[in-house]
Amino acid sequence: MRHLILGSGIAGLQAARAIRSAQPEAAITMLGREPDPLYARPMISHLLEGSVQPSQLELGLPPEVRLISQDEAVAVDAADKTVATQQGRKLAYDRLLIATGADPRGIGAQNTDLENIHFMRTKVQVRDMLEALPGSRRALVLGGGLVGFKAAYGFLRQGLEVTMLIRSEYPLSQQVDPITGGLVRAKLQENGLDVLVGRDVARFEEDGSGRVRGAELTDGTVLDCDVAVVGKGVLPVTGFLQGSGVDVDLGVLVDEEMRTSARDVFAAGDVAEHFDLARDERWVNAIWPEAADQGRIAGLNMTGVPARYPGSLSRNTIRIFDLDLTTCGLVNPPADSGYEILREEDPGRGTYRRLVFLGDRLVGAACVNRIEHAGVLRSLIGSRTPVPCPREDLLRESVHPGGLFPFSR
Amino acid sequence: MRQVVVRPERCVGCMQCMAACAAAHSQSGALAAAIREYPLPGPRVHVGSGRYGEGFPNRCRHCDPAPCMTACLPGAIYRDGNWDTVLIDPSRCINCASCAMACPFGVIRYHRDPWVSPGRAVAVKCDNCLHRRAKGLIPACAEVCKSGALTFQEPDRAMKRRTDEISRRTSGYVDQERSGEEAPGFMLLRQLKKRSGQLAESGRGPR
Numbered sequence: 253m254r255h256l257i258l259g260s261g262i263a264g265l266q267a268a269r270a271i272r273s274a275q276p277e278a279a280i281t282m283l284g285r286e287p288d289p290l291y292a293r294p295m296i297s298h299l300l301e302g303s304v305q306p307s308q309l310e311l312g313l314p315p316e317v318r319l320i321s322q323d324e325a326v327a328v329d330a331a332d333k334t335v336a337t338q339q340g341r342k343l344a345y346d347r348l349l350i351a352t353g354a355d356p357r358g359i360g361a362q363n364t365d366l367e368n369i370h371f372m373r374t375k376v377q378v379r380d381m382l383e384a385l386p387g388s389r390r391a392l393v394l395g396g397g398l399v400g401f402k403a404a405y406g407f408l409r410q411g412l413e414v415t416m417l418i419r420s421e422y423p424l425s426q427q428v429d430p431i432t433g434g435l436v437r438a439k440l441q442e443n444g445l446d447v448l449v450g451r452d453v454a455r456f457e458e459d460g461s462g463r464v465r466g467a468e469l470t471d472g473t474v475l476d477c478d479v480a481v482v483g484k485g486v487l488p489v490t491g492f493l494q495g496s497g498v499d500v501d502l503g504v505l506v507d508e509e510m511r512t513s514a515r516d517v518f519a520a521g522d523v524a525e526h527f528d529l530a531r532d533e534r535w536v537n538a539i540w541p542e543a544a545d546q547g548r549i550a551g552l553n554m555t556g557v558p559a560r561y562p563g564s565l566s567r568n569t570i571r572i573f574d575l576d577l578t579t580c581g582l583v584n585p586p587a588d589s590g591y592e593i594l595r596e597e598d599p600g601r602g603t604y605r606r607l608v609f610l611g612d613r614l615v616g617a618a619c620v621n622r623i624e625h626a627g628v629l630r631s632l633i634g635s636r637t638p639v640p641c642p643r644e645d646l647l648r649e650s651v652h653p654g655g656l657f658p659f660s661r
Numbered sequence: 662m663r664q665v666v667v668r669p670e671r672c673v674g675c676m677q678c679m680a681a682c683a684a685a686h687s688q689s690g691a692l693a694a695a696i697r698e699y700p701l702p703g704p705r706v707h708v709g710s711g712r713y714g715e716g717f718p719n720r721c722r723h724c725d726p727a728p729c730m731t732a733c734l735p736g737a738i739y740r741d742g743n744w745d746t747v748l749i750d751p752s753r754c755i756n757c758a759s760c761a762m763a764c765p766f767g768v769i770r771y772h773r774d775p776w777v778s779p780g781r782a783v784a785v786k787c788d789n790c791l792h793r794r795a796k797g798l799i800p801a802c803a804e805v806c807k808s809g810a811l812t813f814q815e816p817d818r819a820m821k822r823r824t825d826e827i828s829r830r831t832s833g834y835v836d837q838e839r840s841g842e843e844a845p846g847f848m849l850l851r852q853l854k855k856r857s858g859q860l861a862e863s864g865r866g867p868r
Contacts (some may be wrong), residue, residue, distance in 0.1 A: 294757075294759075295755070298757070304755055311736060312736075364815075540734070545731060548726070567762055569758045571757065580762065623758060623762075625761075626762050627760075630763075
């Protein structure tokens with residue numbers, strides 16, 4: 253059996269591992285766009301911080317997997333069971349996995365092609381950012397999402413002055429409520445970050461040699477910067493699927509076995525659109541742990557070992573300076589829509605917890621500090637079962653995982 | 662292979678397992694000396710207190726597949742197949758807490774550990790006391806537990822015991838001696854078992 257995996261991220265890797273464990277003899281080919289060997293993508297922010305070495309990111313392939321790097325699919329012919337690539341290859345398959353991931357969303361500003369304006373998505377991009385550091389004093393971060401925060405944190409740790417531009421009213425507005433966003437913002441500001449809300453870049457300015465020198469904002473303000481990072485979210489890479497017979501919405505539509513609409517074609521990871529367990533609707537949750545799970549489930553099904561994927565949940569864990577934050581599920585539900593919210597803040601201990609309920613189910617949680625039991629909440633959200641204890645008990649920082657009663661310590 | 666089996670209904674909340682676990686993972690290996698060490702060794706089993714003050718010994722289940730392992734960014738979490746144990750390689754752990762979000766039981770902690778990483782905080786969890794097993798000792802928590810909440814035994818035997826416990830709870834209908842509701846053979850069989858059990862208890866029947 254010939255398995256072809258498009259993409260060399262964690263979904264592709266977990267699929268390759270699952271295939272290899274079930275079929276020691278199968279031929280596995282992986283097509284990757286990047287020049288680097290496989291690595292753990294979320295760790296590139298640690299690379300920027302300087303807290304890890306590049307080699308620590310590397311992930312090993314299972315035995316006998318053929319990796320074709322620096323090439324990507326341009327067309328899929330699901331009837332002929334072949335994939336055409338950028339470099340002119342034509343690869344035949346028996347089972348195909350689309351795990352091409354997502355690309356950063358561009359911005360509307362002028363002059364974004366100047367040197368030292370980066371996306372933060374790949375190891376190469378972070379390497380370029382690190383190379384720009386020695387001559388840089390001021391960094392500009394566009395976007396108050398997780399990538400923006402990780403970039404800002406990395407630059408601060410590297411000793412740069414950092415300004416963050418956020419279009420919405422508070423940071424991490426897609427992930428958390430204003431209180432949590434405020435705590436994170438305060439922590440970064442304490443450590444030297446400048447945050448400007450409600451503004452965006454209109455155009456970047458050049459220093460005369462092709463490098464970025466500053467940015468003019470939508471309100472006319474001009475800011476100096478030697479390096480800029482754009483973190484405005486990602487979009488699934490699906491362009492090459494036009495006319496292939498594989499149904500695409502925002503992402504590639506998949507069922508519980510990670511099968512697409514085309515026979516013997518599967519999809520997993522940031523490119524796949526499955527079902528969100530908290531939102532109760534189709535959704536692309538482009539996050540690493542879900543990509544890993546989806547890849548494993550897809551890989552098993554590609555070998556004929558039945559495996560089911562129940563659905564995904566947005567979730568994140570970030571540690572900035574001495575503040576820990578985890579979020580999971582639907583933390584910011586639409587107003588007046590039947591969601592109930594419980595909150596508890598202990599400024600003395602620096603903890604905050606916000607829980608979102610719909611009917612008898614927990615659908616979202618955000619925890620600031622004392623995050624050790626966040627997984628219990630995630631598991632409760634993902635199970636979609638009624639909360640088995642008084643809701644207030646979940647506000648305590650420790651949750652008993654068996655009967656869901658709180659720990660004393 | 663023998664494992665630590667948890668029976669939460671027997672936990673009295675004495676927390677001796679936590680002390681024994683911390684001591685077993687200290688530099689000195691002895692409780693009296695361990696409490697003066699820096700960094701202070703932490704327990705890898707955690708006794709929770711329930712709504713009525715009842716105890717619950719919360720211990721890593723060493724799941725397979727383990728969610729923490731799939732979620733670990735640097736690949737620091739791995740399974741030791743020989744011992745059926747999920748372990749963390751502290752030299753690879755970057756203390757990112759991704760595993761906190763993955764673990765459905767909340768058993769992973771983040772701190773300096775005298776044993777694995779005196780210099781920096783890392784993820785720390787139950788290692789099934791493999792260092793003690795290598796010396797022929799059983800896990801410290803099970804060794805010290807006096808109420809039978811943590812026992813070290815074959816999982817098959819624990820499952821059999823559990824099945825028997827549940828079966829005994831449903832024995833009530835044997836006493837009801839209803840007739841006409843089911844085939845008479847079943848009633849006869851039950852009465853025979855009941856009588857022979859009573860004889861055995863009184864010391865007059867076959868054991």
